[in-house]
Amino acid sequence: MNGPVVVGVDGSPSSLTAVETAAREARLRGVGLHVVHAFIWPNMHVSLTPSPMGPPDGGLRNLAERVLAEAVRHAREAAPDVAVTEDLVTGEPLTVLEAQSRTASLVVVGSRGMGGFIGLLVGSTAVHLAAHSRCPVLVVRGRPDPAGPVLLAVDGSPRAEAAVGFAFAEASLRGAELVALHAWSGWTGRGDDDPGHPQNLVDDAGRLGGTEERVLAEALAGWQAKYPDVTVRRDLVRESTRQALIEASEEAQLLVVGARGRGGFTGLLLGSVSQAVLHHAHCPVAVVRAGQD
Known part of the structure; x- marks a missing residue:
């Protein structure tokens, strides 16, 4: 999709x-930037005009317009060559962002907010945005290493194919290395054999490791040919998914995850792993749902 990048703003430092x-x-994508502020107050039936006892530039509408103007100014300073448009939209923030995502190539939000986007990444709200956005969502957080790689969470499921493609495209755009990380754990028992027997542990670990290597290789197959300019480093770890991602994100400039999966990343946006990544990753996190370009 060649739509604009959409960013939701609320006046907070994070936004x-x-x-x-x-x-x-x-700028990387060669598309425009659309800055959006969700103006919920008209729906609350409160006065939007300045108070008779206050300054003429007071009032909720003037405040919203200043928030939007400041955000646009920041955008033009960051990328003077990018066409910037703005929109003050009446509505609840997540509903507004979902609607904007229908024609966007990417929706960007901060990890903390206030005003219209308060609590955007607290609890079910983050899940809601990631689950219903029509395009990938980029959550800006942490202190990314601009010289670091793009980190891809690989689980091998067909539903994660869009995330793999997004990660390759991002690495190509940024001229960065791609680190494809697949975390796995577990033991496969055989009949009545003792799972704690050292030989069984060694044999099963080796067999499982070979299986997981194939999962990682198959997930990347075809994409390396499509993006020959991208250097790929495969990282197969037998470790907690949550811990592996957080640790690896310390040296990354972007972490890309799929919204659904199996194996090491099952239910990534449904439980504790999602909360860990969204709240503790050391770099921005891109969430890509199945079926998104």
Whole structure:
């Protein structure tokens, strides 16, 4: 999709950082940037005009317009060559962002917010946006290493194919290495054999390791040929999915995950792993649902 990059703003420092990131993402893609502020107050039936006792530039509408103007200014400073448009939309923030995602190539949000986007990444709200956005969602957080790789969480499921493609495209756009990480754990018992027997542990670990290597190789097959300019490093680890991703994100400039999966990344956006990644990753996190380009 060649639609614009959309960024949701609320005036918080986090959202202004998201604006700068979104501007750079738009420049990489050669598309425009659309800055959006969700203006929920008209639906609350409160006065939007300045108070008779206050300054003439007071009032909720003037405040919203200043928030939007400041965000646009940040965007143009970050990427002067990118065409920037703006929109003050009446509505609840997530509903507004979902609607905007229908024609966007990427939606960018900050990891913390206030005002219209308060609590955007707290609890079910983050799951809601990632699950219903019509395009990938980039959550700006942490302190990314600009010289670091793009980190891809691989689980081998067909539903994660879109995330793999997105990660390759991002690595190509950024001129970065791609680290494909597949975390796995577990033991496969055989009949009545003792699972704790050292020989069984060795044999099963070796067999499982070979299986997981194939899962990783098959997930990347075809994409390396499509993006020959991207250097790929495969990282197969027998470790907690949550811990592996968080640790690896310390040296990455972007972490890409699929919204659904199996194996090591089952239910990534449904439980504790999602909370760990969205709240503790050391770099921005891109969430890509199945079927998204």
